[in-house]
Amino acid sequence: MRIGVIGYGYWGPNLARHFAQIHECQLVAVADSDEGRLEQIRRRYPTVRAVARGEELIDANDIDALAIATPISTHYALAREALLGRKHVLIEKPMTATASQSQELIALAEEQDKVLMVDHTFVYSGAVRKIRELIEAGELGQIYYYDAVRINLGLFQRDLNVLWDLAPHDFSIMSYLIDQAPVAVSAVGAAPIRRDGWKPESIAYVTVEYNDGTLGHLHLNWLSPVKIRRALIGASQKIVVYDHLDTDNPVKIFDKGVEAVTDEHRRRILVRYRTGDMYAPKVDQTEALELACKDFVACVCTGRRPVTDGWAGLRVVQLLEAAQRSLEAKGKTALS
Amino acid sequence: MRIGVIGYGYWGPNLARHFAQIHECQLVAVADSDEGRLEQIRRRYPTVRAVARGEELIDANDIDALAIATPISTHYALAREALLGRKHVLIEKPMTATASQSQELIALAEEQDKVLMVDHTFVYSGAVRKIRELIEAGELGQIYYYDAVRINLGLFQRDLNVLWDLAPHDFSIMSYLIDQAPVAVSAVGAAPIRRDGWKPESIAYVTVEYNDGTLGHLHLNWLSPVKIRRALIGASQKIVVYDHLDTDNPVKIFDKGVEAVTDEHRRRILVRYRTGDMYAPKVDQTEALELACKDFVACVCTGRRPVTDGWAGLRVVQLLEAAQRSLEAKGKTALS
Amino acid sequence: MRIGVIGYGYWGPNLARHFAQIHECQLVAVADSDEGRLEQIRRRYPTVRAVARGEELIDANDIDALAIATPISTHYALAREALLGRKHVLIEKPMTATASQSQELIALAEEQDKVLMVDHTFVYSGAVRKIRELIEAGELGQIYYYDAVRINLGLFQRDLNVLWDLAPHDFSIMSYLIDQAPVAVSAVGAAPIRRDGWKPESIAYVTVEYNDGTLGHLHLNWLSPVKIRRALIGASQKIVVYDHLDTDNPVKIFDKGVEAVTDEHRRRILVRYRTGDMYAPKVDQTEALELACKDFVACVCTGRRPVTDGWAGLRVVQLLEAAQRSLEAKGKTALS
């Protein structure tokens, strides 16, 4: 299997590095419009074609699959052309700028019988997979809430606000962990850093309500002096703290909880507290992007559908669209 | 000055302990309806009257001031009687169950020329006062956001939800630090712990928008396995991390920030990052409640108005009422 | 059982508070030479006798047991008189200023058939008892090392150096956990804070070697800007981190380790690493001093021997004496 990478800016180099190391595939070409980056590619991968236009890779006969790591606004057009050109496609998150574009790509991939995968890297991390295992094994019980904090002194982007930059991570993790349909999304934010009409939200709070009452909430912030990447997952049997920055023990499971019971004789409601052991299971430390890239290669080779397929990508874009609408309507509840 | 304490449950013993130690005042009597607690009072303070009914203290001629530490629903009636009985009054937070009750008490205290103070303890802490100093000195610049996380495995209360239990702390701090009028309040929550119609929200997210665009946000949670008491205060010149549980360095000031500027020649917007030193100023470690109690005594003795007077109490109750309304309307923006 | 407390300085008030609350005993009298403290005692415990001289308690007929919380230099004489006066005795740590004094007291208590207990509080803490349980259950395997760090900006004491102030804690824990005889003790230190001939060591490092090769080490420091109270206990099956300041999870057990094996075919030594789960067992959160005081009362009532009896106290004093000798001999290995 031969692969090309379109876009060699922030994330493209990581994709190229992984695909260059996977034995089952061959990195054939990389495209970027910036001459300096092309020079870097040539120095780093002397045997790989470095070209200015992604279209050259779409048209190439010696390429089976394309990884697209360009600005979001270009995802749809490039992926569409690639699928029409009978290439398998891996797209950076978020999949597209609109949900209808994602739906089109899903249909097209189906038609062309090609793999369409979105790079929701976190879903491949050992920590998130471990939490999913715990949920599937029934160890956590019923999920009550998912509270994520994703803040740091972030890199402002010209064409994105903090919602589109950071929420895809949590939306993809939530979609993977919570087997429920979101029924309401709301978001508020602030855009204190602004200039000449450019005023992207750099702080946002997003609430997602699920069918069964589970409450999701994100704190996204580009203006925090401290870096936090932490989610609390409250459930009826256990409560999980997932700290992405704690490399040794990213997942901690607390046997803590509260139960309301009725004291029949005295006809009162009693609240019982449970505070037991905590444990931090060993999690697979393999780099998540390596696993994602390998899974893409494996799906292309076997025809298997990836975990983070087009539908997973669509779900994230739908949440982003709804949150963006709510943000513009000052927090009014929205959902596609 | 002679003082009585009504209510010897969770917080009353702390008030009694402090008033018993302040030289300028004398703890004369404590009231509580529970016989076991009265027994404790007698053992601990053999010279202090321990009585079953608060009304006895209100009627007593040898008492100048009363501290009310009973359930919220009783605050208004007790404080009203106490003021009518020409006692100075210190009420536990939140001041009353409704804003109109607070307004009545303010008017009554004015009429009777008595001190009316609300025990917003945090406003007296060294950390919060230090932050206020920094703001007043202009060191932080314009405030962008106030983000508070106040979570732990909390004590469920029969007649309160997590909002009325925990938000008063942050609302009082925000009112003290942010010299702006809140223009919108919204809140969402979940009540997974429930039984026979009793279903208090045990998780809540509250958003407060201020006149000048400052964004306030609270995460309140009785179902967290970890205890966090932290606020981020983002501003144009500095960003403050206030961690109440870090006893050594509760206030950290980061010289970090972002600025958008225009590159005139190239007509582009550039984002400039600033990452300088961090420092943790020494803060007064005196117990906040001791300072609050002493201030009440001083105000009674001198006629001075306390920082956390009735108006401060009213502002917190107004925010609570608005947040409660929004909570019941599934996040719809509210404000009195 | 009726008890008296001699010494109401730093620790005495804690002993008095606990004995006053234990139902099985009655706090009858407290002695201290400082009039201000006597005044405090009278205010706090109006029914308890407050006297200036400890001898009055020793001679009193209405007292069955004495707790001695005076400066170390006075422990021996007071405890000796108390035992001769047929009182049960609880002594603050360290038991006496010399090992021979401890031995005398042990013999005397035996003769008088009285309980002699040393207040090695940490041995009664839930965390230390949990670690002992793990060791006894064979869960840790063979102990390799015990590394303790006990540092902060400490209270300098006029008649003690940092060794005598802080090492008793770790020596008592080590004696309780490690079922081996220490065979060598060495210590080095520095005394940078000094004046007019007064130059107590404010930093000390102590090494204890045990019969089976287990290595113990203490870092004791009154000049640290951060407070650390942590021990690592390395063993063949598990490694324990005991952090006294982590109130939620003071004991963490890591399934990590290293094993050297021989690859028979290739005749090489291979090192195998094991990195499994971590868990933090729930530990009893009861205040350790409360348990110690209750145990003293129970031992007096039942004639049972306490865990921290005279022999336990002697072992700590022997280690202190040896470490002090080594400190004075610039680190030369010592042992009584």
Place this chain on the structure above:
Amino acid sequence: MRIGVIGYGYWGPNLARHFAQIHECQLVAVADSDEGRLEQIRRRYPTVRAVARGEELIDANDIDALAIATPISTHYALAREALLGRKHVLIEKPMTATASQSQELIALAEEQDKVLMVDHTFVYSGAVRKIRELIEAGELGQIYYYDAVRINLGLFQRDLNVLWDLAPHDFSIMSYLIDQAPVAVSAVGAAPIRRDGWKPESIAYVTVEYNDGTLGHLHLNWLSPVKIRRALIGASQKIVVYDHLDTDNPVKIFDKGVEAVTDEHRRRILVRYRTGDMYAPKVDQTEALELACKDFVACVCTGRRPVTDGWAGLRVVQLLEAAQRSLEAKGKTALS
């Protein structure tokens, strides 16, 4: 300037990567005896010669300087040949297996007028340079102690114990920061992981006493479940906490201290405590190895002497030798 790297095991790839990126020099060749590694070199650097024997680089005419990243036992012979072959030399730490070898290399470099530098990377880190600046500016006052903890589940090495593996880091930092001659070194350790006569110390405690009374101490441990890389530097005016793993604020300066003064009237010694602000200065975040490699290149180009020259390397080896002697003599004080 053209450079070759000998040894492509653990550290060699890092050296190669940096030299390949520095504009002022050209990576010409890399030598390693392992064929698999040579293959990696060829793939990564297609234009760089990959050869099996370091001697080929020593003899090559197109090479001006060599970086030696082979096992310690080979450092001396390779560096000697390289200098005789008129190459500038950068050696991995520790410089050589014995101090006399280091002395020989220093003399030879002098004779051949070549740069001889040891890769004491930490000395080039922003954090360590910042601390040195503070010391030079007199901000810390007189240094009282340097306490380093360098522990984790370490990689056991066949021909090294934990002392030779980890102590070079702290010895080089101490030599850089403390302008005093060490007058005594002692070390104790344990070797619980052993097999068939192979029994390297995996835990060691090292004490270094300086001329002016400054006390240095290292805790080195390959058997810790937690990773700590922290040094406390106690001094008369300030105390520094240097935490290498805290990437945001590796250097924290505490305005805390203790002073003993005489109260003239009452003829007593009083201890005064100072607890002021803490601050964390911004430190240069450039990768230390990048700076070290660039400095080597600059020294070769300009003839300037590097900070971590042969004499710096010798001082570290002398401390290692002394500590090793003490370790073998069960803690007996040693110094060359």
